[in-house]
Amino acid sequence: MTASMKVYLDNSATTLVAPEVIESMLPYFSGDIGNASSVHSFGQRAKAAVETARRQIAELIKAAPSEIVFVSGGTEADNLAIRGIAEAHSATGRHIITSAIEHPAVLATCEALESSGFRVTYAPVSSAGVVDPQQIREAIKDDTILVSIMQANNEIGTVQPLEEIGRFVRERRRAGASNLHFHTDAVQSAGKIPIDVDDLGVDLLSLTAHKFHGPKGAGALYVKKGTRLGKLFYGGHHERDRRPGTENVPGIVGLGRAADLAAQELSERSDRMRGLRNYLEDSLKQRLTDMKINGDGAPRLPNVSNVSFAGVDGESVLINLDLKGIAVSTGAACSSGSLEPSHVLKALALTKEEIRGSVRFSLGAFTTQAEIDYAIAVTVEAVKRLRELAPAAEESARASL
Amino acid sequence: MYTKEVEDHLANPRNAGELIEPSGTGDVVNQVCNDRIRLTLHIVDGVITDAKFKASGCPPTVAAASVLTTLIIGQEIERAAQLSRNDVIAALVRLPPAKIHSAVLAIEALQGALDCINNREEVSGAKK
Ligand SMILES: Cc1ncc(COP(=O)(O)O)c(C=O)c1O
Ligand code: FES
Numbered sequence: 201m202t203a204s205m206k207v208y209l210d211n212s213a214t215t216l217v218a219p220e221v222i223e224s225m226l227p228y229f230s231g232d233i234g235n236a237s238s239v240h241s242f243g244q245r246a247k248a249a250v251e252t253a254r255r256q257i258a259e260l261i262k263a264a265p266s267e268i269v270f271v272s273g274g275t276e277a278d279n280l281a282i283r284g285i286a287e288a289h290s291a292t293g294r295h296i297i298t299s300a301i302e303h304p305a306v307l308a309t310c311e312a313l314e315s316s317g318f319r320v321t322y323a324p325v326s327s328a329g330v331v332d333p334q335q336i337r338e339a340i341k342d343d344t345i346l347v348s349i350m351q352a353n354n355e356i357g358t359v360q361p362l363e364e365i366g367r368f369v370r371e372r373r374r375a376g377a378s379n380l381h382f383h384t385d386a387v388q389s390a391g392k393i394p395i396d397v398d399d400l401g402v403d404l405l406s407l408t409a410h411k412f413h414g415p416k417g418a419g420a421l422y423v424k425k426g427t428r429l430g431k432l433f434y435g436g437h438h439e440r441d442r443r444p445g446t447e448n449v450p451g452i453v454g455l456g457r458a459a460d461l462a463a464q465e466l467s468e469r470s471d472r473m474r475g476l477r478n479y480l481e482d483s484l485k486q487r488l489t490d491m492k493i494n495g496d497g498a499p500r501l502p503n504v505s506n507v508s509f510a511g512v513d514g515e516s517v518l519i520n521l522d523l524k525g526i527a528v529s530t531g532a533a534c535s536s537g538s539l540e541p542s543h544v545l546k547a548l549a550l551t552k553e554e555i556r557g558s559v560r561f562s563l564g565a566f567t568t569q570a571e572i573d574y575a576i577a578v579t580v581e582a583v584k585r586l587r588e589l590a591p592a593a594e595e596s597a598r599a600s601l
Numbered sequence: 602m603y604t605k606e607v608e609d610h611l612a613n614p615r616n617a618g619e620l621i622e623p624s625g626t627g628d629v630v631n632q633v634c635n636d637r638i639r640l641t642l643h644i645v646d647g648v649i650t651d652a653k654f655k656a657s658g659c660p661p662t663v664a665a666a667s668v669l670t671t672l673i674i675g676q677e678i679e680r681a682a683q684l685s686r687n688d689v690i691a692a693l694v695r696l697p698p699a700k701i702h703s704a705v706l707a708i709e710a711l712q713g714a715l716d717c718i719n720n721r722e723e724v725s726g727a728k729k
Binding site for chain 1: 608636663
């Protein structure tokens with residue numbers, strides 16, 4: 201435990217690029233520089249590298265390589281899935297179902313569609329942060345063309361019951377709703393929990409490299425064979441006509457290699473992260489009173505811990521930790537330049553105070569025991585100090601403003 | 602996002618705590634975000650001889666309360682009464698626009714403490 205230790209516990213925001221991934225990308229910046237559409241040998245080597253990455257991504261989620269479309273990241277994958285379905289199927293229906301705790305890449309896209317005449321149902325979640333599959337089933341109407349539910353939430357890490365929702369979608373399709381589609385944003389879960397697109401029953405799945413030790417700006421959308429999808433961009437015939445533009449070859453290669461590593465080390469990485477995460481939570485609970493683990497009691501990703509410390513401000517904890525070299529995030533009000541508290545924590549029906557005191561610790565595949573020990577010590581000290589600094593609740597205060 | 606002065610006052614608050622038998626107490630809460638500052642003062646012969654604060658809320662609120670104590674200790678109360686939010690902001694170098702009300706809250710806590718002295722009418726030199 202050293203004062204100069206740097207501890208990155210914000211892996212839900214982004215992760216470091218694994219050394220093997222960097223290594224795999226380097227040749228495509230200067231040696232193998234071809235455009236994957238070119239006929240010469242440079243182009244063909246680039247093309248071969250892109251196709252290897254396509255197989256690696258397909259393997260990670262148990263899809264066919266031809267079902268993988270490379271895009272610029274999670275945001276584009278979500279936009280392409282939702283807008284693509286909306287555009288291609290609006291003649292048969294204009295209703296979309298999603299959840300209240302989606303990432304803005306999904307929510308804002310749905311809101312934009314609402315202003316062009318689509319109806320959107322935002323399914324609520326339980327206080328543990330999970331959607332109720334029965335509610336989704338009941339929300340499906342004759343004009344529903346898309347159900348979009350994230351696989352795991354980015355703030356609290358809760359894993360959603362996709363298999364069950366997938367069964368209801370299939371059931372409905374067998375009963376004639378041939379235009380009903382199922383999309384999941386698997387940006388947080390890909391590479392952390394096993395994924396099989398057929399078991400989940402999804403037609404579309406979004407992922408992005410930078411959440412599992414790959415580079416920023418490279419992602420993929422799985423599009424089940426035979427799915428009709430509109431386009432976001434117009435241009436050449438890349439990616440089977442689904443996404444024009446010269447491929448980001450180094451990024452795609454890095455995405456593929458990161459997926460390959462994640463697939464190989466999946467259980468080892470997740471066991472390690474879960475062990476450290478549970479140790480973090482148990483240690484904090486032992487040493488601090490009045491704290492609550494958000495999403496506890498629901499299935500959760502192995503690497504995320506969202507904790508509410510009563511009586512303190514999450515951002516004050518964050519800055520105290522940052523000054524000691526530890527990076528975390530908070531869903532508290534007044535943070536990140538926004539006066540709005542997190543829509544996810546609001547959807548969990550937390551009290552204002554619980555939202556205020558929330559801090560997210562998110563681990564990566566490279567997080568160590570020593571780092572967690574340091575984070576525990578610094579967090580306990582910061583929370584205790586902030587609580588001591590607070591005026592006693594029983595003293596009365598005069599309202600300002 | 603915050604200046605190093607804000608961060609320093611958060612990590613190393615000056616004059617944190619509560620005075621025993623204070624000459625004046627100001628305790629104010631922001632109704633919007635619930636940030637709270639409680640300021641206690643000792644006054645001797647019209648001079649603030651000591652000040653302590655307690656605060657809960659975002660980093661700027663804690664920092665504003667902390668820096669305020671450094672601005673008022675040793676001051677005559679007439680001078681202290683003239684301090685404005687801008688003096689608090691200047692002492693912290695800068696606050697994000699959305700956080701200006703942290704400095705406002707600190708000034709209100711000071712005014713509350715000084716009003717409380719005036720109301721008692723027992724301290725010499727505490728005329729308004
Ligand atoms: C759940 C979720 N969806 C989508 C995104 C957006 O991904 P990207 O940053 O690759 O655009 C993120 C990451 O910020 C996320 O956590
Ligand atoms: S939380 Fe709003 S100013 Fe402190």
